[in-house]
Amino acid sequence: MHKGQSLQSYTDFEQHNNADQSNAMQFVTRRAVFNLTKNALQTSLKAGLPTANVAAQQNVLDKRFIATTDGPQKQNLLRYPAFPLKDTLDKFLKTVEPLLNACELVETKEAIKKFQAGEGAELQALLEKAAACETNWLARRWLQTAYLQYRDPVTVYVSPGMSFPRQKFENEDEFLNYAVKVIYSLARYKQIIDAGQVPIVKMGKYELDNSQFSKVYGTCRIPQKGEDTLEYNPKSTHVVVLYKNHFYKLPIYNNKGVVLHTDVLLAQIKKIIATEKKKGIEFGILTTDNRDNWAQAYEELIKIEGNKEHVKTIQSALFTVSLDECFDVKDDQFFNELSGQLIHGGGSNANSANRWMDKTIQLILNRNGISGFCYEHSPAEGQPIANITDYVSQNLCNDKHYEGSARDNYPCAAKLKLKSNNTLNRYIEKAKKNVNELAENLHVNVLHFQDYGKGFLKQQKLSPDSYIQIALQYAYYKLHKVPAAQYESAHLRIYINGRTETIRSCSNESVAFAKAMLDECVDDKKRVELLRAAINSHRAYTTNALQGKGVDRHLLGLKLMAIENKKPVPEFFKSPGYVKSLIFRVSTSQVATPNLGFMSYGPAVDDGYACCYNPRENDMILACTCWRNNHTTDVDTFTCVLREVLLEMQKLLVGQGSAPASKL
Secondary structure, eight states: OOTTOEEOSHHHHHHOOSHHHHOSSOOOOHHHHHHTTTTTTOSOOOOOOOOOOEEEEOOSTTTOEEEEOOSSSOOEEEOBOOOOHHHHHHHHHHHHGGGOOHHHHHHHHHHHHHHHHTHHHHHHHHHHHHHHHOSBTTHHHHIIIIIITOOSOSBTTTBOEEEOOOOOOSSHHHHHHHHHHHHHHHHHHHHHHHTTOSOOOEETTEEOOOGGGGGSTTOEEEOOSSSOEEEOOTTOOEEEEEETTEEEEEEOBOTTSOBBOHHHHHHHHHHHHHHOOSOOOOGGGGGGSOHHHHHHHHHHHHHSTTHHHHHHHHHHSSOEEEEOOOOOOOGGGHHHHHHHHHHTTTOTTTTTTSOOTTBSEEEEEOTTSOEEEEEOOTTOOSHHHHHHHHHHHHHTTOGGGGTTOBOSSOOOOEEEOOOOOHHHHHHHHHHHHHHHHHHHHEEEEEEEEOSOOHHHHHHTTOOHHHHHHHHHHHHHHHHHSSOOOEEEEEEOTTBTTOOEEEEEOOOHHHHHHHHHHTOTTSOHHHHHHHHHHHHHHHHHHHHHHHTTOSSHHHHHHHHHHHHHTTOOOOGGGGSHHHHHHTOOSEEEEEOOOSSSOOEEOOOSSTTOEEEEEEEOSSOEEEEEEEETTOTTOOHHHHHHHHHHHHHHHHHHHHHTOSOOOOOO
16 A cells, blocks of 8 residues: 555554554553553653644644654654543543442542543643644653653563564574575665655545654664663664674675675574574673663673673664574464563573563574564554564565675674673673563463454454454453453554554443343343444544544643643542553553464553454454463463353354344
8 A cells, every 4th residue: 555545444444454554553561551550650751842843734633733754754744632631531431430339430520520620621731732832742751651761671561572474494594594584674674664665554534654664673772770761773784693692793784785685694694603502691681671670780781891882783783683592392382482482582591681672673583483573662663563574474485575685795794792790790690580580470372263353253344353352351351250441552643753542442331241241131132232332332432542532641641741840640640440440451452464473462460461463364363461470360261261252252143143234
């Protein structure tokens, strides 16, 4: 789909198979979102608001201005506004009703009334002022509060894993040939971005912002005490290869900027493998740790003679390539092992040290067939990585794709000889202990549901995404007998530098459907009516969220206005409705790809589940996780119940006949 092509409705947007359109709902740092309700906002945000470059005024979505993006693709996009306070609070109340008892609901209504008439109105005025001064008042604040100030490890908590389809290699040569083809395709896609050739997609009449694509190559998170920074190196020409915990700088373009031929890359990587017979010091494991722990270790690391330059080389790489230690994987556990290796590396005795978790793109490859990305989430959502994944997969068997590459005028791979000392060794041992506990605690179960896919749902005239969201609601209710606040992420790419808004999937309608399914007195006709009502409710909220008219980002903005202006945080933010609605016990996203791949990540809260799903035409992949040390959740049971629920819902629809006739 090229510039000017339009997706006429949300349904079209949601169901389009191309990676540019398929991910209406994008992964975001759910753990960080929940953390914002606690003490993560104590640090005042930096003062100074950028001046907006207003190009024109236009009657769109309540008369917003248009601003022009930076980067290789110049786009005229909507500025991100401050929506009316009353509208947001009305929607907020409706979303919390299914989560509260009668007393809590009364208390929350009173808090809303007081907030709207007093402090809320004052904070709204401040937010409107910020929105008038900035093209996107949320962008830098979200980056700081949800990511850079977040102190838990990026491992599991922040960075998702995105898998390629399973690979089968007869020998090491096949594996290494695959590896260099993937590296080559990544280099080529970087050139597509630099040339401004990433297709611009429309949602309705609005272009979607492509600026995130230019923020993923060469980008690195830099550990700092209290708040990290991001460093961008878009003009870099090398990658860093990690093998047996050793680091090598590998140029992937020649001196004229042409991508090196796969034969050249293959020869370089074979030299690296031939050179390193023993494992090196586990420097990479430091990047898996708590951010403040890593910040302290980082200061020690770069003080050692020669290390600072080598670390800079790692940080400035376009991406890293982890060639991991091979281990046997049983077929029935492959998806689960794949997820764990991409998210955390399996611990210090496996591959967790063969990582640099600060890099936005880590390519992870293993002779046993495991392959994919670990994606540090700070600079962008999942759309660029999903596009890259599809681009790589589509070109693996396309020999013409590798023509026109260079075989000369290139520097050879060079080892980065990092050094340690006793102090740094202690940090390494601490990080090993912590990542081992984290990897052991994450319980993964990837459900490959093969009974039907989105093809059946489209025949039923149902939104596949909304259907799966209601299935997750029902599964949780069936297992735990209570409704759960459920997080789904909607992109805000119709706005300049847009990130995400929350889709609050738990609704009065979804709970009514779940209760009806467990009530023998309710007939199937009524259940189908309630299912369709729940799906329609979810779709309506999703449509609003994709326009920025959700609840969560607006309320966060008001809270931040209080903090920035040194005002007390209003009592509204301590109300039962606000607090309970941000404890997302089901944390979800759709990342669709036509390949047999998936994205996965950790739960948002201690007693919750995560589920990232890929609905394909005739099957679905649902990657679910929970924490082993919480005895109220069990992901094996949850996926078992989820499978039951998906079959029940299909049986219900089939039993009640065809989809309703169109009302045209």
